[in-house]
Amino acid sequence: MQTLTIIQPDDWHLHVRTGDMLKTVINHTARQFGRAIIMPNLQPPVTNVEQAEHYQQEIMNAVEPDSEFQALMVLYLTNNTTVEDVKKAAASNSVKAFKLYPAGATTNSAQGVTDLTALFPIFEAMQTENIPLLIHGEITDETVDIFDRERLFIEQKLVLIQQNFPALRIVLEHITTQEAVEYILQAPNTLAATITPQHLLYNRNAILVGGIKPHYYCLPILKRESHRQALITAATSGNPKFFLGTDSAPHLSHLKENSCGCAGCYSAYGAIELYAEAFDNADALDKLEGFASFHGADFYQLPRNTRTIILEKRDWQVPDAYLIAENQQLTPLKAGETLHWKLK
Ligand code: DOR
Ligand code: ZN
Numbered sequence: 001m002q003t004l005t006i007i008q009p010d011d012w013h014l015h016v017r018t019g020d021m022l023k024t025v026i027n028h029t030a031r032q033f034g035r036a037i038i039m040p041n042l043q044p045p046v047t048n049v050e051q052a053e054h055y056q057q058e059i060m061n062a063v064e065p066d067s068e069f070q071a072l073m074v075l076y077l078t079n080n081t082t083v084e085d086v087k088k089a090a091a092s093n094s095v096k097a098f099k100l101y102p103a104g105a106t107t108n109s110a111q112g113v114t115d116l117t118a119l120f121p122i123f124e125a126m127q128t129e130n131i132p133l134l135i136h137g138e139i140t141d142e143t144v145d146i147f148d149r150e151r152l153f154i155e156q157k158l159v160l161i162q163q164n165f166p167a168l169r170i171v172l173e174h175i176t177t178q179e180a181v182e183y184i185l186q187a188p189n190t191l192a193a194t195i196t197p198q199h200l201l202y203n204r205n206a207i208l209v210g211g212i213k214p215h216y217y218c219l220p221i222l223k224r225e226s227h228r229q230a231l232i233t234a235a236t237s238g239n240p241k242f243f244l245g246t247d248s249a250p251h252l253s254h255l256k257e258n259s260c261g262c263a264g265c266y267s268a269y270g271a272i273e274l275y276a277e278a279f280d281n282a283d284a285l286d287k288l289e290g291f292a293s294f295h296g297a298d299f300y301q302l303p304r305n306t307r308t309i310i311l312e313k314r315d316w317q318v319p320d321a322y323l324i325a326e327n328q329q330l331t332p333l334k335a336g337e338t339l340h341w342k343l344k
Contacts, residue, residue: 002313009292011036013245030069041108045076090129127168178230194245197274214261236284243295276341310344
């Protein structure tokens, strides 16, 4: 049987929620990954160190006892974030980054930032304290087509942040377009990007052809095939500016199969297997370890993991759903389908 042994990967972009949902999904992640960057878009959002430490404790209480998994925390930037918040975060052991959600961009982003330039003193402090800025890079202006939102964010906002804060480390999260790949490639090494499994495996036909398929709906939305190809080329290039971030974003099945379905794909149950599938399809399995296990740790200036995981080329069937609580189900990406790589 074909096997692949790699240093244990980390997930540099993950949503785990709270309560019953957290108890299921965090162990799917902890089984594969050494660490995960935990997104702060709870209701209300995680905006200060005390809240982050409280949430981190709730997460660690939900992880199975023998696990060595570590939750790395992120604070949600709002119009009210202060320089003091930045200093406290940089001095803490728990918080590793700040997240910028333009107001209205996605799930639980209503408290997000409305005026980017008003945040410049905060970016200045983050640059001084050497704490990274993670960005959901989409314009939220109603007149902008949903398929153009990432490209225009880069042109209108990201360029401005980079020009003003050349030493600030920035991760453009879950990139989805050829334009994002091109921008990252020409930018200085202070800019990197995460790429999700769904954006490597699917184009926008997955959502729309043959009926509306809500389990493929996430934000930024899947783009046309040429963009998927550009993302595959970037992820498998060996370039350390691109690394793994699943954006696994669990929502109960009935909230996605809805007249106003939530955005988010649930991939944490088989994340490394999904990436292995995408890299195998591109004949680039030799590039998986850098993307999944080295580039992110290096960018975050954290040590690389030392344990290893083994993947076997073996078919297995993804469950139709995971039971979260009585009558509450979570439908995974590729529900009921066959995956070809399995974590040993
Ligand atoms: O599809 C998404 N779901 N994109 C995001 O940016 C947020 C996430 C969520 O929290 O559900
Ligand atoms: Zn996300």
